[in-house]
Amino acid sequence: MSPRTNTAPVTATVPDTGTDTGTDSSKDSATAAALTTTVVKSDLAGPVREIVARYPKARSAIMPALYLAQEKYGHVDGTVYKAISELLDVPEIWVFEVASFYTMFAREPRGTFHIQLCDNLSCMLLGADHMRACLEHRLGIQAGQTSKDGMFTLSLVECIGSCDVAPAMMINQDQYSNLDEAKLTDILDQLTLGSAASLSDQGGTGGTGGTGGTGNEGEMP
Numbered sequence: 001m002s003p004r005t006n007t008a009p010v011t012a013t014v015p016d017t018g019t020d021t022g023t024d025s026s027k028d029s030a031t032a033a034a035l036t037t038t039v040v041k042s043d044l045a046g047p048v049r050e051i052v053a054r055y056p057k058a059r060s061a062i063m064p065a066l067y068l069a070q071e072k073y074g075h076v077d078g079t080v081y082k083a084i085s086e087l088l089d090v091p092e093i094w095v096f097e098v099a100s101f102y103t104m105f106a107r108e109p110r111g112t113f114h115i116q117l118c119d120n121l122s123c124m125l126l127g128a129d130h131m132r133a134c135l136e137h138r139l140g141i142q143a144g145q146t147s148k149d150g151m152f153t154l155s156l157v158e159c160i161g162s163c164d165v166a167p168a169m170m171i172n173q174d175q176y177s178n179l180d181e182a183k184l185t186d187i188l189d190q191l192t193l194g195s196a197a198s199l200s201d202q203g204g205t206g207g208t209g210g211t212g213g214t215g216n217e218g219e220m221p
């Protein structure tokens, strides 16, 4: 997937987004912001060591290490950059450059379901604007926002490689294509109820354990 908003690696100094407060916390449920560099290093040291062994240079492990951290904490921030830089013995700015370049890395908390709607040419010609309006109405948010219940984050992204079956979107790791209003309603209904596996192109996991409504169930503009 092409980066949308960051067209070149950032070369400025690493912003102080980390909150290395010394506060310990539950590993699996805590966000990166609540963790310390020490805890993150401890969490990631083993798997990162295995990853590094696959590459001739440790810096090649930056991206998979960021993935690991995101998977564990939900997003990545300054604490994670620092921990990874120390684990890989690379400058922290290198880690930040990778994290800020690729939109697949969340640098702030996202909802349980991250909806990435493609609004590039093929999808736009086949109804992406209407799909966006439907999603925004149903979720009660604008693109770039997260629903109040923390369930859904809606992002607009560049081409996700499904131009022949547009309009298309991704929800977490699952791809959904040939979208129309009815299909979108079904997907959101099932996510809200707990699973959209049967509706994703991959027959993947879709959602897990969704609860609660978003405010406009069953209605589309």
Ligand code: FES
Residues within 6 Å of the ligand: 118, 119, 120, 121, 122, 123, 124, 158, 159, 160, 161, 162, 163, 166, 167, 168
């Ligand atoms: S333009 Fe939307 S998937 Fe390619």
